[in-house]
Amino acid sequence: AQSVTQLGSHVSVSEGALVLLRCNYSSSVPPYLFWYVQYPNQGLQLLLKYTSAATLVKGINGFEAEFKKSETSFHLTKPSAHMSDAAEYFCAVIKAGTALIFGKGTTLSVSS
Amino acid sequence: DAGVTQSPTHLIKTRGQHVTLRCSPISGHKSVSWYQQVLGQGPQFIFQYYEKEERGRGNFPDRFSARQFPNYSSELNVNALLLGDSALYLCASSLDGVATDTQYFGPGTRLTVL
Numbered sequence: 001a002q003s004v005t006q007l008g009s010h011v012s013v014s015e016g017a018l019v020l021l022r023c024n025y026s027s028s029v030p031p032y033l034f035w036y037v038q039y040p041n042q043g044l045q046l047l048l049k050y051t052s053a054a055t056l057v058k059g060i061n062g063f064e065a066e067f068k069k070s071e072t073s074f075h076l077t078k079p080s081a082h083m084s085d086a087a088e089y090f091c092a093v094i095k096a097g098t099a100l101i102f103g104k105g106t107t108l109s110v111s112s
Numbered sequence: 113d114a115g116v117t118q119s120p121t122h123l124i125k126t127r128g129q130h131v132t133l134r135c136s137p138i139s140g141h142k143s144v145s146w147y148q149q150v151l152g153q154g155p156q157f158i159f160q161y162y163e164k165e166e167r168g169r170g171n172f173p174d175r176f177s178a179r180q181f182p183n184y185s186s187e188l189n190v191n192a193l194l195l196g197d198s199a200l201y202l203c204a205s206s207l208d209g210v211a212t213d214t215q216y217f218g219p220g221t222r223l224t225v226l
Contacts, residue, residue: 032211043217051212090154094211099168102154
């Protein structure tokens with residue numbers, strides 16, 4: 001069965017520092033993986049997705065993620081954090097063709 | 113273009129009541145999915161509809177039902193509300209409802225059950 005595990009419910013970084021949010025997946029078939037961001041009192045916005053093409057996926061707002069089959073990981077990174085990046089981040093995998101299965105989320109805090 | 117819209121924004125109900133939530137997908141999108149997000153958790157899949165047919169159902173009781181209309185809008189109905197149904201209900205639309213499609217989320221309906 002497909003699932004994702006997000007390591008670390010809360011990550012704090014300083015403005016300008018590297019952002020690293022961790023996600024490991026479990027899947028019996030090649031997975032389709034997604035990262036979504038949720039700002040307070042809003043819906044989810046897609047940052048990027050992996051659908052079996054290039055293993056390094058570039059998304060919006062300077063974020064990228066690398067699919068590593070050997071490590072069953074799909075970690076999200078951004079070289080330099082901005083105050084506006086503070087939000088909740090969710091990793092997700094597609095199950096049974098169309099249902100997104102989300103992790104529990106990681107709250108990113110950015111301090112000046 | 114307008115994104116996914118949901119109504120109402122907020123709703124307060126009491127235990128045992130019934131609620132109907134509405135969703136309008138992005139123009140041209142034929143698939144709508146519903147998710148429940150309990151505070152502090154990731155969204156959980158409830159239903160997916162494509163061309164008015166149910167394509168997928170999550171692990172939710174029969175008190176939850178949904179339908180999709182010819183204009184591709186959708187309703188989520190919850191009967192006999194429980195306190196545990198308090199959550200943010202998210203609707204997502206996609207072009208054809210296939211795995212590689214991007215699902216675009218609406219702002220959600222915040223349901224509080226007292």
